[in-house]
Amino acid sequence: MTDAPWWRGAVTYQIYPRSFLDTDGDGVGDLPGIIEKLDYVASLGVDAIWISPFFRSPMADYGYDIADYCDVDPLFGTLEDFDRLLAKAHGLGLRVMIDQVLSHTSIEHAWFQESRQSRDNAKADWYVWADAKEDGTPPNNWLSIFGGGAWQWEPRRGQYYLHNFLASQPDLNFHHPEVRAAILDCVRFWLERGVDGLRLDAINFCFHDAQLRDNPPKPKAQRTGRGFSPDNPYAFQYHWYNNTQPENLAFLAELRALLDRFPGTVALGEISSEDSLATTAEYTQAGRLHMGYSFELLTDDFSAAHIRGTVEQLEAQMREGWPCWAISNHDVQRVLSRWGGERPSPALANLFTALVCSLRGSVCVYQGEELGLTEVDVPYEALKDPYGIAFWPQFKGRDGCRTPMPWSGGEHGGFSVSVPWLPVPPEHRTLAVARQEADPVSVLQGFRRIMQWRRGQSALRWGDIRFLDTPEPVLAFLRCHAGETLLIAFNLDGNAVQAELSLDGQWWPVDGHGLAQGAFDGGRLRLPGHGVLFARQA
Incomplete structure (x- = not known):
């Protein structure tokens, strides 16, 4: 199957740029840091990298609140740095995928700054605005994933705007054709620059129910979901109307048509809906996304029955598309802690890697999985994640999986010469890259063996x-x-x-x-x- 698209059966290494390598001493990772470590990434035997957001942003949600889709935030570097990164990655045989956060922007985006000023300006309808009810309360009962209601009052317009995430992340109105066109222009900017693919954040959140119907209540026994505990009010509803609307299918077709004009590029959708597997199958039908992944294997359930049931359910529904699997990312507890228990053996990391790389589909691995990193218990006073701060102590947020990569056993793990934005714990410094490079039986060397071995197994890559x-x-x-x-x-x-x-x-x-x-x-x-x-x- 040598004529298969490069992404079928590929292993993509996710880089969270804030935590990869800091080269300018400000305690935050940057694009030059990624460039410096690309030789290391290539040595792992992976096929591609996926870089989490590095665009201009006030960093309320650490890059997932974008203020300019077509520029690099100075915290991470410059557009020229990105071009150098792209060129070096391609020279090493690595494809480059970038995050695209299309459903919402930052409150500081110029589009929103204009839209909020009045009800009759050129971008007045570019976001989801709605009048209050007669008693002044929000237009419906929709909730934000990050806590509380999904509507924020804007006194300039005398209306509420929708935010499925933070109040500083207003939702774009994809029912407006100019919004869709503008978003596709932003995507085209990066495709023309030479990126090989897009990881589409929360792609099923682009459209909302135009009638603004209330979400129905969910029975207590069913209040479960990825990334939030049952006591998060978000779990109290069936989210039938604030995301995953049928109009999104036509937009996915528009997006795919754009990618088809850039041969070899790929779109991977992150999907979290009331039935994520069914939505993944639907979104990856011909003419839509190339691949999709959901959160079913990012939960605490480490049982043969759960893994088999998840894969079989998707296989039964996905007639045309191609799956992608992940067992760790920047939003969930690290897999070695989640599946391995309180004191997991580092060797378990290689078992988990082999397992996810043996399923039918492509794979995303998260930086640090190759080292056997565990979840870090970040104290409350050091938390940065607004999600964790809001729900502490029942839910400690996502900082524990976002701590910096340990490159050496020295201070700050060789990540930075200054205090990092999140701490590097002693137990991670003992697992540093430099130490594992020198150990032939380390988790790192085991990861490389698995990757190299898998490359020669056509049944694993395409079967x-x-x-x-x-x-x-x-x-x-x-x-x-x-x-x-x-x-x-x-x-x-x-x-x-x-x-x-x-x-x-x-x-x-x-x-x-x-x-x-x-x-x-x-x-x-x-x-x-x-x-x-x-x-x-x-």
Whole structure:
């Protein structure tokens, strides 16, 4: 399948620029820091990088509140720095994807600054404005993910504006054709600059219900969701009307048509809806997004049944699209802490990497996964995330997964010569890149072995998937491509296990991945604690 698009089966490394490497001594990472470490990223064996927002922003939500879509914030560098980054990445064989936050802007964006002034200016309808009810209360019951109501009063217009996130992140009115055209112009700016793809933040939030209908209440037993606890009022509603509207499909087609004019580019949508898997399948149909990912594997549920059920449910619905899987990112607790427990073995990190890289689809890995970093317990007085500050102590926010990369064991982990924007804990400095580079059995070296080995397994990169019936804690499935079949099994527990598999023929272990290997013969699967089996049919 050498003629497959580059992104099919690719592994993309997410870089959170604030926390990657600081080169100017202000305690915040920057684009020159990414440039400096691109050789390291290429050495991991990944195919692409995804860079979280680096655009002009007041940083109320640390870059996801954009004040200018077409410029680099001075905190991170310049447009010339980005061009140098792009050129060096391409020279190393790395594709470059950038975050695009299209559903909302910063309150400081020039569009909003004009829109808020009156009801009759040129951009008066570029955001979602609505009159108060007769008693002065907001127009409906919609809630913000970050706490409280989703409507903010604007005295200049005598109206409320919608914000699905922070009050300083007003939602654009995608029902207005000029808004859609302006957004596509901003996307075109980066495509013309040479980026290879877009990671589309909260892409199902672009449109709202034009009738502003109330969201219905959700029963208490169903108040669960990614990134917020059941006591966050956001979980009290079915979010049927403030996002995931049918009009969004036509916009996705417009966006795809734009990307099609730049051969080789790709759109990956982040999707969080009431039925994220169904929405992912819908959004990745022909002529829409190339790939989609949701948060089902970014939860606390580390069971064979959950992983199998999630993948099978998506497979049953996704007839045309291509999935992308992630088990860590900048919005959730680090996977080694989330799935590994209070004192996880660092070796578990390689098991988790092998697992996500064995599912059908492409993969996003988050900076630090290759080191086996755990979640950091950031004290309240050091918190920066407005989400965590609002919901402390029930929910501590996202700072614990956003702490700086440890490059060395020295002060601040070699991230900066000054105090970093978030602390680098001692336990991360012991896992620093420099230390792991010198250790042939480190998590870092294990990550590289898995990446290199996977490149040679066409069944893993492009094959179909079929799960096998096994008891907990065993997850087993077949990957098939071009006449080759791989049997893959994972023991999700620390104790050795055995299981019966109804498979004909002989199977030979496939080595080279560096993980604790099990065996399969006579219909019996044997796996060591946290072990795997990769076997090829004879």
